[in-house]
Amino acid sequence: PISSDVSNIRKMCKGRVPVVYMGGRVTDERENFVATDGDISTGIALNYLIGLGHRKIALISDWNGVNAGGGKVGAYRSKMQYLGLPELIYAEPGDNSDLVTLGYQQAKRAIESRQGITAMFAVKDMMAIGAMNAVKEAGLHVPDDISVIGSDGINASALPMVDLTTVSQPREEMAEEIIRILLRHAEDPSLPAEHYLVHPLLHERGSCRRI
Secondary structure, eight states, X not given: OOSSOOHHXXXXXXXXXXXXXXXXXXXXXXXXXXXXXXXXXXXXXXXXXXXXXXXOXXXXXXXXXXXXXXXXXXXXXXXXXXXXXXXXXXXXXXXXXXXXXXXXXXXXXXXXXXXXXXXXXXXXXXXXXXXXXXXXXXXXXTTTTOEEEEEEOOGGGGSTTTOOEEEEOOHHHHHHHHHHHHHHHHHOTTSOOOEEEXXXXXXXXXXXXXX
């Protein structure tokens, strides 16, 4: 779901058909969802960058992620605090329907801050693509000057002109679980809601380097 608040969808369905939300957790514990564990996704991305020698890692996020205080933003804060590394979070209110532009804008701010950032972790692949555009516009290169890693594993991340390292969602497993949950709840609507978290996977490509 675009938002974790699914109360309007619940009102429309009125319990007449089983519903499973895919991609993110929802605030209503009565609802089924299948999602990637944001804490693990963030840990995989940050551990990968830190293993490459990066210490000044900017988080490129949408505003909703910051307001929520949890998920990938909360996991980033916890990780950086635990390691004693600077928290470099770049997020402003913006048009979440245009994630490439939003990622570009936040990455541009990160570059202009002159914090010595060597890597960026974008909470969504489309934002990572925008961040890569900002790096190029600044006369810098990915990954020679700034490494960029995304999260989602969208098909575009594998295109040769993008070549984005990302932490992906295992789609086949998610689809199988969604079908399983739908069938179970169609047979017995009285069953309690199921919350299934899948383990994300790292796909190494050409957008990150060791320093």
